[in-house]
Each structure stands twice: as structure tokens, then as C-alpha cells.
Amino acid sequence: EVQMLESGGGLVQPGGSLRLSCAASEFTFGNYGMIWVRQAPGKGLEWVSSIGTSDAYTYYPDSMKGRFTISRDNSKNTLYLQMNSLRAEDTAVYYCAKIPFSGACYFDYWGQGTLVTVSS
Amino acid sequence: EIVLTQSPATLSLSPGERATLSCRASQSVRSYLAWYQQKPGQAPRLLIYDASNRATGIPARFSGSGSGTDFTLTISSLEPEDFAVYYCQQRTNNWWTFGQGTKVEI
Numbered sequence: 001e002v003q004m005l006e007s008g009g010g011l012v013q014p015g016g017s018l019r020l021s022c023a024a025s026e027f028t029f030g031n032y033g034m035i036w037v038r039q040a041p042g043k044g045l046e047w048v049s050s051i052g053t054s055d056a057y058t059y060y061p062d063s064m065k066g067r068f069t070i071s072r073d074n075s076k077n078t079l080y081l082q083m084n085s086l087r088a089e090d091t092a093v094y095y096c097a098k099i100p101f102s103g104a105c106y107f108d109y110w111g112q113g114t115l116v117t118v119s120s
Numbered sequence: 121e122i123v124l125t126q127s128p129a130t131l132s133l134s135p136g137e138r139a140t141l142s143c144r145a146s147q148s149v150r151s152y153l154a155w156y157q158q159k160p161g162q163a164p165r166l167l168i169y170d171a172s173n174r175a176t177g178i179p180a181r182f183s184g185s186g187s188g189t190d191f192t193l194t195i196s197s198l199e200p201e202d203f204a205v206y207y208c209q210q211r212t213n214n215w216w217t218f219g220q221g222t223k224v225e226i
Contacts, residue, residue, distance in 0.1 A: 035216070044218060044219075044221045045156075045164065045207055045209070045221075046218065047216040047217065050214065050216065059214045061121075061215070095164075104169075104211075105149075105152035105153075105154065105211035106154035106166060106169040106170075106209065106211070107166065108169075108175065109166075110163040110164055111163065112162075
């Protein structure tokens with residue numbers, strides 16, 4: 001069964017950095033686009049970043065550009081999210097999810113999430 | 121940016137009743153709309169993709185309809201495990217957005 005396991009979350013001070021990882025298994029990771037979605041406590045879902053099958057194709061909403069960087073290592077079946085200049089409003093559970101094919105407009109599998117808390 | 125507006129914010133129903141959830145897009149998304157279910161402490165789960173296609177393993181009581189700007193998720197007869205938050209979602213030009221969610225509660 002498709003599995004994705006996020007890690008790297010934790011408590012970080014405002015202005016700090018954190019790198020999240022998403023380890024994928026039971027599917028050919030390099031063949032699929034991936035995405036990061038976050039959910040602040042008690043709030044809805046928010047798109048953070050997405051990536052094609054290689055680092056050549058990355059996308060961000062304007063609110064994340066310049067601070068967050070998505071990347072992937074297909075040899076390690078792992079997706080990453082580098083987060084810099086963190087703010088209190090970045091506090092959220094961060095999920096990775098799989099895009100079932102190029103051009104698909106939905107995600108078919110999600111990880112269980114990792115909690116990032118930005119606080120002094 | 122396409123904005124998705126879900127209504128109502130909360131739906132109070134009983135097991136066995138029919139639930140009708142709405143999602144309206146600020147501009148046409150054709151049929152490229154998905155629905156997810158999220159229970160407390162869990163990741164979202166795909167229910168419906170491309171407006172009306174049930175995902176693998178999703179019971180037939182869940183159905184989706186609509187195109188363009190107006191979409192509906194219907195749960196024909198609520199089971200106890202269906203009480204959760206439901207989100208709609210779209211992708212246009214590599215820009216992904218979610219609705220704010222509808223909570224279906226007892």
C-alpha cells in the first residue's frame with residue numbers, strides 16, 4: 001500500500017529554519033508529482049508548494065515564494081520542504097501528498113503530517 | 121486565483137439523513153474539482169475527483185455532481201462514520217486552492 005511518512009517538524013523560534021522530509025514507499029516515487037499542504041490549528045487546508053517529477057518544475061503561492069523551497073531526491077524516494085524565516089503564522093501540520101498523474105487536479109494519497117510550531 | 125466557497129459552514133443532521141454540501145468557484149474550473157473528508161487528528165482522504173468520480177474504496181452513498189462554477193457533494197444516507205469536515209479543492213494553471221470546509225455534525 002502507498003505510504004508517505006513526514007518528519008522534521010518541531011518547535012522553532014521565529015526567524016528560524018526547518019527542513020521537512022516525506023519518505024515515500026510502495027510506489028515508483030520518481031514518476032509522480034508531489035505537493036505540500038498545511039493546516040493551521042483549527043483551520044482549513046492551504047497549498048504550500050508543489051513539484052513535478054524533477055526539481056525543474058516547482059510551484060508556490062505568492063505567500064510562500066522566497067521563504068519556502070520544495071525539492072526531491074528520487075534516488076531516496078524522498079520529498080523535502082526547506083522553510084526559512086519562519087513566522088508564528090507558519091505554525092501548522094504539514095502534509096505531503098501524491099499527485100496521481102501529470103496534469104491531475106487532485107491528490108490520491110496523503111501522509112499523516114508533521115507538526116511545525118513557531119514560537120519563542 | 122480561483123476562490124472556492126463552501127456552504128453551509130456547518131450542517132447538523134442525524135444518521136440516515138441526506139447531506140447536501142455545496143462548493144462554488146469564483147470562475148469556471150470545468151469538471152476539475154475534488155472532494156476530501158477529514159476526521160479529527162487524521163489526514164484528509166480523497167472521496168471524489170473530477171467532480172463526479174468516486175475514489176477507490178469510497179462507498180456508493182457518496183456522490184458528486186456539477187461543472188463550471190457550481191458543485192455538490194451528496195451523502196445519500198449518513199452513517200455514524202461520515203460525521204467529519206469536507207473540503208473541495210481545485211487546480212488551475214498549477215495553482216491549487218481549497219474551500220474553507222463544511223463540518224457535518226450530529
